[in-house]
Amino acid sequence: xxxxxxxxxxxxxxxxxxxxxxxxxxxxxxxxxxxxxxxxxxxxxxxxxxxxxxxxxxxxxxxxxxxxxxxxxxxxxxxxxxxxxxxxxxxxxxxxxxxxxxxxxxxxxxxxxxxxxxxxxxxxxxxxxxxxxxxxxxxxxxxxxxxxxxxxxxxxxxxxxxxxxxxxxxxxxxxxxxxxxxxxxxxxxxxxxxxxxxxxxxxxxxxxxxxxxxxxxxxxxxxxxxxxxxxxxxxxxxx
Amino acid sequence: xxxxxxxxxxxxxxxxxxxxxxxxxxxxxxxxxxxxxxxxxxxxxxxxxxxxxxxxxxxxxxxxxxxxxxx
Numbered sequence: 001x002x003x004x005x006x007x008x009x010x011x012x013x014x015x016x017x018x019x020x021x022x023x024x025x026x027x028x029x030x031x032x033x034x035x036x037x038x039x040x041x042x043x044x045x046x047x048x049x050x051x052x053x054x055x056x057x058x059x060x061x062x063x064x065x066x067x068x069x070x071x072x073x074x075x076x077x078x079x080x081x082x083x084x085x086x087x088x089x090x091x092x093x094x095x096x097x098x099x100x101x102x103x104x105x106x107x108x109x110x111x112x113x114x115x116x117x118x119x120x121x122x123x124x125x126x127x128x129x130x131x132x133x134x135x136x137x138x139x140x141x142x143x144x145x146x147x148x149x150x151x152x153x154x155x156x157x158x159x160x161x162x163x164x165x166x167x168x169x170x171x172x173x174x175x176x177x178x179x180x181x182x183x184x185x186x187x188x189x190x191x192x193x194x195x196x197x198x199x200x201x202x203x204x205x206x207x208x209x210x211x212x213x214x215x216x217x218x219x220x221x222x223x224x225x226x227x228x229x230x231x232x233x234x235x236x237x238x239x
Numbered sequence: 240x241x242x243x244x245x246x247x248x249x250x251x252x253x254x255x256x257x258x259x260x261x262x263x264x265x266x267x268x269x270x271x272x273x274x275x276x277x278x279x280x281x282x283x284x285x286x287x288x289x290x291x292x293x294x295x296x297x298x299x300x301x302x303x304x305x306x307x308x309x310x
Contacts, residue, residue, distance in 0.1 A: 105255040224277040
């Protein structure tokens with residue numbers, strides 16, 4: 001595992017893996033969409049239950065991508081490892097997009113079910129804060145010309161943002177919120193009707209594999225970009 | 240059997256799925272375009288360099304000697 005921290009080995013290992021992930025993500029997304037519109041409507045929520053199949057995976061990956069960003073930031077900051085810095089940077093945009101999708105689809109689910117597009121309850125607010133951390137991370141990186149300084153400053157922000165992850169996860173338990181508590185990862189049994197498990201799990205897997213494909217592709221691109229920059233600088237020095 | 244009649248919630252279900260599909264497609268397109276661009280840039284650099292005296296630079300672009308630290 002730690003051998004992959006070597007960029008050359010990382011490129012060799014992920015080269016054949018990345019197309020497989022892209023293909024698997026496409027298959028899972030297709031199957032997940034088909035399953036999502038094959039199950040019956042919920043007896044209480046009607047067809048809005050189908051929003052769950054895009055909302056929950058987006059929210060889960062929004063959190064997961066930030067965990068990846070935070071852990072990578074830790075390694076980048078403590079060990080000054082350039083591949084970890086590339087990994088943190090590569091996780092930011094997909095993570096922000098997934099979090100934005102969670103907020104948007106949640107709002108579309110909330111209006112017919114709660115009668116409100118938005119409420120300032122703990123879960124929604126903490127997810128909005130998560131989205132702002134993503135934006136702050138990307139803005140900070142873009143605002144400093146020196147890439148090493150930008151990486152270090154953004155890594156500190158990335159680490160600070162990790163504090164928000166348990167707040168998002170447990171906000172529905174710690175406070176009275178309009179948002180429903182966790183219904184799938186509930187100890188004992190799933191609160192989700194078994195008929196909805198196949199589309200839900202397929203879409204969750206599809207989003208997970210898609211994120212892996214996006215992340216690995218972005219890290220590989222970042223490695224190539226840095227090599228080009230170095231080679232340009234080296235040839236400019238030699239000229 | 241597919242059930243595509245979302246009445247009376249079509250105005251909520253289809254935008255949620257539609258925007259999700261658009262965003263995922265945009266993320267994918269951006270990742271693929273950026274990947275191709277830098278792959279092309281690196282290949283161009285290596286090719287141009289191998290025509291001149293910069294063989295060592297070209298070698299390091301493909302398989303840098305010091306791979307422990309990225310530039």
